[in-house]
Amino acid sequence: MSNIKIFVAHDEEKTITVDNPIYQNVITQNVENSKFIQMNTGDNISDKYKKYQELTIQYWAWKNIDADYYGLCTQNKYLSFSTNNIRNNQKTNFEFPAPYFDEHPTIDPPIKFEYLNNANIQKLNLFEQAMKDTIESYDMIITSHLNWDITIMQQFDVPSVLDNKLKVALELIDEFSPEFSKVAHEYFNGYVYYPGQLYVMSKDLFNDYCKWNFKILDELEKRIDFSHYSVEGLKVLYYISERLLGVYYTYLKNQNKYKLKEVDWCEIEHVETQDPILPAFIDNKEAILFCFDNNFIIPAAATIMSLINTSTDENQYDIICFNKNLAQTNKDLLSRLTKEKNNISLRFYDIGFIMSNYPSPHLRENIPWSIDVYSKFLIFEILASYNKVLYLDTDLILMDDISYLLNLDLTGYYLAACPDLGIISNSSKMPWMYNYLTKKINLTNEFIYTNAGVSLFNIQEIINDQINFGDNLLQTLFDTAKQLHLAQEQDIINELFHKKTYYLDLNWNIYSFLGTSKNTISKKLYKEWLPEYLYKQCIAAIQNPKIIHYVADGKPWNYPDYALANYWWDAIRGTEIYELAINLQIKNTATKYTQKIIQDFLNIQ
Template structure:
């Protein structure tokens, strides 16, 4: 078995392990996420941050390392796990992003870690992640995550509850904020079996679908505050279609989010007026990538005028499902609704 044996916890005590997977293009947004994370840290804990990437350029590594320079309780390291993933990529029947492989293979990439927090880069952190890391996991738990209300809402719109074959698809969790019990997964799960399951079909939500399907009996739910989807993104329409108790829990979580996850579109770096976009831009203005973020946003805006939030979701759904003979009337309806 191929493993990266020299990745050990950075601190011998109070080590809070945090892992990101990132492309080179996402480096500016990762910088913003890390700025928010650092500003919520406590001096009582040590934060061991690992970035997994096969393409991150050296100049971006240098820029990101500046965030933690002089901070004795933060370690930031970069590793390329391509050697572990390449065999599965070569055998792949279906095409997925390489960084998607890293999340599934995390227990075997970080063989010297028992537990990690795994995060996507399209977030801002508003609460000390040490509290998430210290969450007590049940004996048979492999992963802990928050219910994905966007997916759950779509079960009554355009996703069949039988689509994945889960016994209870309403327990589906989002994989961009996970507390992963790597030790338990290594002990109980065969790596080749997990990767072969991923290649049995083209999964709509990539490795997230497989984690939910494979680990269904071993998932623990986190408080929604740890993975809060804001309003005014296209996911809002889906969330409001979820069961009423889930919508109520979302409304409560919005009052005090621990992690804001801009999971849908548009992203705050493309459209600042998305829900809680102000919070994202508070950190973006502190980033060394601020000018590049502005440049990208201007480029994006010059070629896009799509509505956001619930309206945006309805427009996207209509474009996907509207019969061809009705499409000539779409512009008239849009003008009527003042969209």
């Protein structure tokens, strides 16, 4: 059996890997006690990484590792060993005159995935035996070629490298390896290009290629004055080597004596991995969870600010923010809110990768669930080290210290939440809603349905109950979600947890529209259709709200004059969040005004 080693270049340790012994994960930085292989041992050029990039790994493998086949890829670029056409990216051509050394790459791969999850690993067929069967059948495997509308030589006519060093490389080929001259001239002045510097070669070819490749690069390095090169310009040796690989492959191809194969390659958009989330405080295993994206940063900041405003020094608040690709500027914004509070921890956890491993449930056909909906399911996997987790929507304001909720004794209960007055009243009014609650999601009666916007989960009680949820709670949740639900995850939480739910006082989740005498529709609906005891609780809760929930469309950041919106604005007044919210108001007003002008103009026409 052949000894095959494909070296994977990792810029950081917190990056995804493929569970396959063929892949040898190598760290490009000097890191003590790294879990990856380090290339600064033996004969190496690790100190030249700025110029040679992943070629430092190629050199190290050439000088220090014995194998039958050698390959190279990176943490976000892999060769595809799929036997099927899995191309999913139409844009694969170079766009001229956009400079190749621009900080935004202009080369797109034929295959693009957001994450290297199990499903995509299977699509790429990155399994040991399948890869061995393919690799052992060929002398060299390289990326499928591109046909461009400019020559390879023209790719280097860019200001960032001061002058075209590919011409110098061609002169060196003529000087040191004339047997490659004809092929090199044709390839550099042609339109066929093999991108990515991804390959697998037999031992003999790899040694031959490295000897030739590094001879040219070494001489080229001596003839270039790098004194005034930019960070990107310093990589010119790496980019030239990428073209040398194409020359070498074409040279072998012209000899007609080697078994060669071109395969598609894949680029992974997000390769970062997350550290496990453990309690931030030694004596506190209760967490507060928010989930939002970049579009909801101002409301989320306001909710967190209200938590800070109502916090007490004797309590600890372990805040975790589930997100997907949250911008660093937004993380910094939220972190500044708590920086003076030693008893408040605020951390971020990107749930994108975990989400990608589960099929997206749908609210309606072709409408996938949003990230905040997913988050409640992932609590039980990501936050399994906690005793309780308080999930809070980010369209609410805290009026009281939530330590009361965090300290509740939920022994024997899965969940603590408030009854959902809107759903309950409608189920009393509309027979189809009653049937949905009692037959579709199997509630014992319609009056126990809860709102998920404020949910205190008893994590250990839930994950230890294998009788009701099996060995894989997360899978149970997603299996239940395969059927369409009116209120998405809220229905599923009610379906699975209603038999052990602790009902909170309504003032812990009071709807904002109840706080004004102008809104008579909902109050009339509640008075006519709610059980008397719930209606009385509702009226009492309005007088002493502990959490104001801005449900439906009346969001205070959009409508400052709506019911109880003043509490939202008071929470952020005097902070940088206030200025951002004002700016959002101005933008919204300007947009609406512009739209009106355009519509009036169209009506005239």
